[in-house]
Amino acid sequence: MPPTRPHFWKWYVCGLLLLATTINYMDRVTLANASVRVTKEFGLSEEQYGNLELVFGWAFAAGSLVFGFLADRLKVYWLYPVVLAGWSVMGMISGWTSSYSELLVCRLCLGFFEAGHWPCALKTTFALLDEKDRTMGNSVLQSGASIGAIITPQIMKALMTDDIGSWRGAFVIVGAVGLGWVVVWFISMRPRELETAPLPEKASGGPGSLAWILSRRFWALALLITGTQTVWHIYRVWMMKFLQTGRGYSEAAALNFQSAYYIATDVGCILAGVISIWLAKRGLDAHGARRRVYATACLLTSLSLFIPWLPQGWLLLGVLLIIGGGALALFPCYYSFVQEVSATHVGRVTGLLSMWVWAVTSPLHTLFGWIADQTGSYDKGLVIAGLAPWLGVIAMKLLWDRRQSAPNHFAV
Numbered sequence: 001m002p003p004t005r006p007h008f009w010k011w012y013v014c015g016l017l018l019l020a021t022t023i024n025y026m027d028r029v030t031l032a033n034a035s036v037r038v039t040k041e042f043g044l045s046e047e048q049y050g051n052l053e054l055v056f057g058w059a060f061a062a063g064s065l066v067f068g069f070l071a072d073r074l075k076v077y078w079l080y081p082v083v084l085a086g087w088s089v090m091g092m093i094s095g096w097t098s099s100y101s102e103l104l105v106c107r108l109c110l111g112f113f114e115a116g117h118w119p120c121a122l123k124t125t126f127a128l129l130d131e132k133d134r135t136m137g138n139s140v141l142q143s144g145a146s147i148g149a150i151i152t153p154q155i156m157k158a159l160m161t162d163d164i165g166s167w168r169g170a171f172v173i174v175g176a177v178g179l180g181w182v183v184v185w186f187i188s189m190r191p192r193e194l195e196t197a198p199l200p201e202k203a204s205g206g207p208g209s210l211a212w213i214l215s216r217r218f219w220a221l222a223l224l225i226t227g228t229q230t231v232w233h234i235y236r237v238w239m240m241k242f243l244q245t246g247r248g249y250s251e252a253a254a255l256n257f258q259s260a261y262y263i264a265t266d267v268g269c270i271l272a273g274v275i276s277i278w279l280a281k282r283g284l285d286a287h288g289a290r291r292r293v294y295a296t297a298c299l300l301t302s303l304s305l306f307i308p309w310l311p312q313g314w315l316l317l318g319v320l321l322i323i324g325g326g327a328l329a330l331f332p333c334y335y336s337f338v339q340e341v342s343a344t345h346v347g348r349v350t351g352l353l354s355m356w357v358w359a360v361t362s363p364l365h366t367l368f369g370w371i372a373d374q375t376g377s378y379d380k381g382l383v384i385a386g387l388a389p390w391l392g393v394i395a396m397k398l399l400w401d402r403r404q405s406a407p408n409h410f411a412v
Contacts, residue, residue, distance in 0.1 A: 010128040014140045016181075016188060017121045020084060021144025023178045024117050026152045027091035027110060028056075028236075030174050033156045033255060034167035035240050042100045046241075050369030053237050055104050056111035057362025061355040063115030068351010071119035077191045080124075081182040083116030088178025095171030115358075119350045126339055138335040139273025146266030146328060149236070153258040160251075213352065217341050220399035221334070224294075224392030225357045228330040230364065231301050234385035235327060237365055239320075242378040247312045257317060261324045268325025272297065272332050287340065294333040295393050300326025304386020308379040323386055330389055337396075 031038065031052065039049050070079055087110055094106040121141055129137045152174065159170045239261065243254040272293050279289035303319050303326075310316035341349050368381045 010137075011140075013124065013128055013189075014137050016185065017124060017141040018144040018147070019184075020080075020117060020121065020181060021141055022148035022151070023084070023144075023181055024087070024114055025145045025148030026155075026174045026177065027087055028114065029149050029152050030091070030094075030156065030167075030171050031107070032237050032240055033153050033258060034160065034170070035237075036244055036251065037160065037167050038103070042103070044100065046369035046372045047366055048100070048369070049241075050365040050367070052104060052107050053233075053365035054362050056107040057233075057358045057365070059108040059111035060115045061358035061362070063112035064119070064351045064354030064358060066112075066351070067116035068119045068348050068354065071116075071123050071351070072348050075191065076120050076123050077189055079116065080120040081185050083113050083120065084178050084185075085182050086113035086116075088175050088182075091175030091178070092172045093175075095168040095175070111358075115351075115354060118354060119348075122335060122338065122350050125335075133277075136273035136277055136332075138332040139269050139276075142328065142331045142335070143266045143269045145331075146262040146269060149262035150259045150266070153255040157252060157255045215341070216399040218349070218353075220395045221337055221341065221353055222356050223395035223399075224337070225334055225353055226360055227388040227391035228327075228334055229357045229361050230388035231304075231323075231385045232327045232331070233361065234364065234368060234381060235320075235324065238368060238378055238381070241372075242382065246378045247316070249312065257320075260317075261321060264321040265324040265328035268297070268300070268327070268329040269332060271325075272329035276333070276336075286336070290333040290336050291396060294330060294389075294396075297326040297329035297333075298389045298393055300329070301386045301389055304383045307382050307386075327389075330392070334392075 035049060038044070039046075067079070067083060090106055090110040090113060094103060094110065097103045097106055122138075125137045125141060152170075155174065156167070156170050159173070160166045239258065240254050243249040243257060244251060249257070276286070276289045276293050279292060280286050284292070301323050303323055306319055307316070310319060338349055338353065368378075371381055372378055
């Protein structure tokens with residue numbers, strides 16, 4: 001960092017990243033919060049609603065690959081605001097659609113541009129923060145997902161005052177917020193502030209080397225993020241339908257619980273960073289601390305096993321809150337693992353892993369919807385999603401080689 005910046009500057013930038021994640025999720029979860037209304041207006045089956053998430057996810061996968069490579073080649077100072085403006089505009093246009101096919105196209109474009117956030121954000125925290133601070137910095141970054149998801153249901157509840165149509169204004173308003181972030185970014189940052197000194201060729205694995213794709217570590221993370229993504233996004237996409245259709249809650253009550261749920265996820269996310277630092281200060285290495293935090297979060301999401309036996313009531317809601325806290329606590333650990341794979345290809349590693357996981361897990365929404373259509377219940381899918389993160393624990397145990405070099409000296 002330039003010497004003119006004060007010490008707290010790096011945390012200010014992490015705050016900007018938190019805000020970007022907040023906006024990212026505000027645009028993303030508007031559809032989930034209006035899912036019952038959108039389904040009714042366009043006459044959709046549950047499987048068709050799942051297809052809206054399918055095209056979003058596959059576009060996210062493609063965007064992850066594109067922007068992951070661009071983040072390592074272009075200046076994040078310019079790339080980041082471009083992708084943020086792109087998804088904000090597509091979020092606004094979603095509110096003006098008049099058919100299911102138009103909404104499908106908007107969700108596809110939204111997913112493509114939203115994918116650019118994560119490679120750009122992780123390149124930023126990698127440049128700003130020391131190894132010991134990255135899990136905390138990534139917790140701050142990821143906690144924006146909860147904040148966006150907390151705010152959006154209340155915006156939707158205020159705007160959706162009639163039976164049909166008022167969900168559209170929420171899409172436009174939420175989308176417009178992102179354009180303000182772009183202005184703040186250019187006011188706050190300088191073009192050279194996120195540049196890092198190049199590593200020696202030996203340390204970087206050689207110019208353009210992609211040999212780390214074949215490494216055991218990379219595939220350990222590919223399996224880990226598959227489980228992590230499954231629990232987070234199944235609950236994100238289907239929670240409103242589960243509460244309203246599956247358990248009989250009113251729309252207002254379900255929206256209020258959505259905010260409470262994402263408060264719980266934010267608490268879990270921040271605690272993941274705090275506990276990781278606490279364990280490191282007591283002699284545990286940073287990697288070991290992350291693995292312990294991840295496994296503990298898996299225990300929390302496994303409470304999904306109780307969902308089929310819980311009717312409407314405080315016990316059901318309490319279990320969902322704990323599951324949510326565990327689900328988001330998984331992510332800062334994952335991001336920090338990613339930053340251990342390669343010092344010079346953070347953007348590409350992030351992009352390829354994102355492409356993999358969105359391509360693999362997005363069809364689960366169509367499958368989930370089909371099962372719901374056939375059985376009239378969301379319970380089984382939620383149970384399986386809650387157990388999915390254990391795949392990451394198994395993969396790390398079997399595939400992660402601790403004998404490899406530290407991230408700043410990783411040779412492939």
